[in-house]
Amino acid sequence: xxxxxxxxxxxxxxxxxxxxxxxxxxxxxxxxxxxxxxxxxxxxxxxxxxxxxxxxxxxxxxxxxxxxxxxxxxxxxxxxxxxxxxxxxxxxxxxxxxxxxxxxxxxxxxxxxxxxxxxxxxxxxxxxxxxxxxxxxxxxxxxxxxxxxxxxxxxxxxxxxxxxxxxxxxxxxxxxxxxxxxxxxxxxxxxxxxxxxxxxxxxxxxx
Numbered sequence: 001x002x003x004x005x006x007x008x009x010x011x012x013x014x015x016x017x018x019x020x021x022x023x024x025x026x027x028x029x030x031x032x033x034x035x036x037x038x039x040x041x042x043x044x045x046x047x048x049x050x051x052x053x054x055x056x057x058x059x060x061x062x063x064x065x066x067x068x069x070x071x072x073x074x075x076x077x078x079x080x081x082x083x084x085x086x087x088x089x090x091x092x093x094x095x096x097x098x099x100x101x102x103x104x105x106x107x108x109x110x111x112x113x114x115x116x117x118x119x120x121x122x123x124x125x126x127x128x129x130x131x132x133x134x135x136x137x138x139x140x141x142x143x144x145x146x147x148x149x150x151x152x153x154x155x156x157x158x159x160x161x162x163x164x165x166x167x168x169x170x171x172x173x174x175x176x177x178x179x180x181x182x183x184x185x186x187x188x189x190x191x192x193x194x195x196x197x198x199x200x201x202x203x204x205x206x207x
Contacts, residue, residue, distance in 0.1 A: 037099040043172035045101050046112025047182065048092040051165055052103070054127055055085040055092075058158055061131065061151060064139050068147035073199065077192070081155065084188070088181065095178065113168040129161015149205045152196045156207040159189040159196075 038044035062078035062085075069075065096103050108116040109127050124133035131139075131154045139150055162185060169182035197207055 038101070038175060040101050040105070041107065041112070042174070043112045043169060044175050044178055045096065045099065046105070046107070046110075047165065047169040047173055047178070048096050049103060049105055050109050050112070050127060051162070051169075051185075052089045052092045053109070054130060054158075054162055054165065055089040057130055057136075058082075058085045058155065058162075059089070061136065061139065061154060061158070064136070065147055065151040068139070068143050068151075070144075071148055074148045074151065077195070077199070078151070081192070088185070091181065095175075110165075112172070113165070127161060128164050129158045131158065145203060149200065149203050152200050152203075153205070153207060156193055156196050156200075159193050163189050 059082045062082035065078050066075055066082075093103060105111075108118075109121075110116055110118060122132065124136075125131065135150075135154060139147065139154065142150055166182040166185040166189075170179055170186070173179045173182065193207075200207055
């Protein structure tokens with residue numbers, strides 16, 4: 001098994017590598033904005049802020065299940081999700097830094113998608129697909145197959161919400177490199193949803 005320190009160090013290294021590439025990527029591709037940076041209330045900024053929060057919860061769930069099961073298939077998936085989403089979160093926050101924009105906003109989550117008035121925030125579930133605080137606590141009490149099934153169900157819903165947001169960026173964002181990252185999220189998470197459906201079926205459960 002990987003140690004906690006090993007997971008954290010690997011995730012941190014991935015973020016640093018991503019951060020090192022951010023300046024070049026954004027400088028080389030103004031996404032058709034004419035070299036100007038996105039506004040604080042733009043889809044580009046809104047997506048970066050909201051998806052950073054969304055990703056952080058996915059990383060948290062991956063770490064929780066890592067300690068609740070010895071199943072290598074689930075642990076490997078959790079590790080891949082933690083690595084990928086910590087990396088992408090570093091890129092999103094790095095872009096906000098480069099654009100000189102705040103990482104938090106007084107606007108409600110999803111305002112950039114025209115969904116700021118949705119009934120969000122209930123029990124910590126700020127955006128589509130996010131697990132509630134109660135669900136996260138429950139995940140932390142389960143072990144073995146029960147933990148695996150609940151994690152896979154929560155992450156499937158989480159990915160579906162993330163895909164919805166990423167598709168919103170593909171349609172609304174103006175910075176080319178960010179639009180491509182969003183499309184990459186859609187493709188990768190759709191693939192993982194299919195994988196998790198098979199993993200749930202193998203455990204006699206449904207998404």
